[in-house]
Amino acid sequence: MKLIHTADWQLGAPFSGFGEKADALRAVRLQTFRLTLERARSEEVDGFLIAGDLFEDNQVGDELVRKVFDLFGAFSDVPVFILPGNHDPVSGPGCVWLRAPFNEPPAHVTVLRDAAAHPLGEGWLLASPLTQKKSPRDPSLRLAELARGVEGSGPRVGITHGSPAIEGKHQPDDHPIHLEAATRAGLDYLALGHWHRWQVFDGGRMVMPGTPEPEGFDALGAAGSATESRATGPRGRGALVQIAGEGEEPTVTPLETATLKWIALDTDLLDWESTRARLEENLSDVGVDPEQTVVRLTLRGTPSSDEREVALAWIRERLGAFFVSRIDDRTLPSLSEAERKALRRERPLVAQVMNDLEAAVSLVSGKQDSVPAGGLSLRQLESLAEDRKLDWREFDEAFFRTAQELLYRELREVAT
Ligand SMILES: [Mn+2]
Incomplete structure (x- = not known):
């Protein structure tokens, strides 16, 4: 059995903060999606699995939904299985999976709207979709029940969406999934979605592929080293999965999908x-x-x-x-003496705050000698803190530097 397993495409994501480039970023995602379908075609997979969050939410526009639907139509030789995730749960009549056109998908596209078993290649696909955004229930529990209900031999593959229940690394109401859920349910492979970085669990039988297209910045250099650690795997991947037969260990190869x-x-x-x-x-x-x-x-x-x-x-x-x-x-300007004078003349209050912050930086870092003239004294800082029942020693240099930065930023915005 051969599969391509992806998740968290979040097509239609707003990319707020990117202004006019948001459209371009959304377009790249769609393009990557098409390229990955092409890869599925050339690999002749038994299934192209989408383990939740194909769409950003259930309110995505009809135009995008139609575009994605037509894209599947162009790949009628690729069997597709779509699981509703927490972004696009099967939550009611208005959800994207119950309205046109996905309410009547073509024969090669299966929307896994119910917890049920479906034939997949020579084996079975057992699905546990999400019906709400939050839940403390482990969605993989249904998979064990479903696995008991299927007959015959052939690999058993599960698909669901949620948080691997790593101690201290997940919210209890964010669809927690037992770390050995595949073994527990008697599955050969469990396709997960939800978290945005590549991670492998349960001895290689449970995989979270991450987002196929990154949506966050990695420090230059770190991106290339592609750490395989559990907490911080790389982004921009899908998984190519091969299973020789029931009970065999799956072969999972990362598929580098990212365009950007x-x-x-x-x-x-x-x-x-x-x-x-x-x-x-x-x-x-x-x-x-x-x-x-x-x-x-x-x-x-x-x-x-x-x-x-x-x-x-x-x-x-x-x-x-x-x-x-x-x-x-995030630069902080160094003001010349003339600029300081002008500031004191034109904006005396701002000049005073600036002076006081500089003084505070000097005081908390033990450099009392460099307190600027007219700046806050240690006595004043102590009594200010006392009035508010605070201990001024709990505020470090970074705290006051942040305050300086905010002030300068405001000033700059006013000036431009
Ligand atoms: Mn999710």
Whole structure:
């Protein structure tokens, strides 16, 4: 038996925060989906399994639903099995699986709307779909019942959606799944969906493939190392599953499905020339094709406003070649004496807060000598904290630096 197992496509995801690029990101997902169906065709699989959350939610627009439906129609030689997940549960008449066109799917597409057994290749597919967004019940429990009800030999494959019940790593009402659910239900393989990174459980019989297209940033370098640890597997995969026969150990091969890479760079703007050289090196890193990469660059440091402008102009242009780019400007300006004077004159209250925050940073880091003139004194800081029944020593430098950052950011927004 040969299968391709995917999950969590979340077609129609809003990608809020990406503005006009959100459409492009949604389009890539659909394209990846089509490519994966093509792969299923060339592998001549017995089943293309979608273990929940094919759609972002039950309110996705008719146009998208029709597009996906027609896509399945173009692959009539690929047997497809769709399980409703927590994003798109079989929750009532309005859900995507009970309205047109998925209420009447073609013969090669099975929507697993009920907990039931279906013939799959030479064996069986046992499905436990979700009917609600949250539940403390283990959805794999139904699989054991279903497995007892089927006859004959042939591999038994289960499919469901929820959280592997790892101690301290799941919410109790987020459809917890026993970590040896496949063995417990007597299954040869259990296809899961829900979490967005690749993870394998139960001696290789239970697989969470993760999202076929990433939706979050990985630090550059980390993406390539593809850690196989339980907590942080890679994103952008499906699973190619081969089962020689009932009771045989399945062979599970990761299928790299992702079209896009999502990388994050974090850089301190110290000296611009060396920073630029380092960025250039990182951005030209082999294996990163800008046209297929979503990049986020976080800029830190305390540049002068001129330095910051030069850096941002270069970065904007350099990142323009990427599919999508975001700049997260977390720099704090270093104000010249003249700028400080102007600030004190034009915005005395802001100047005072800025001074006090600088003083607080110096005080909590034990550098009383560098408290700026007119800034908060240790006495004042103590009595402020006392009034609020707080211990000022519990606030560290990072806390006040964050406050500074927020203030500068506000200032910058007001200024532009
Ligand atoms: Mn889910």
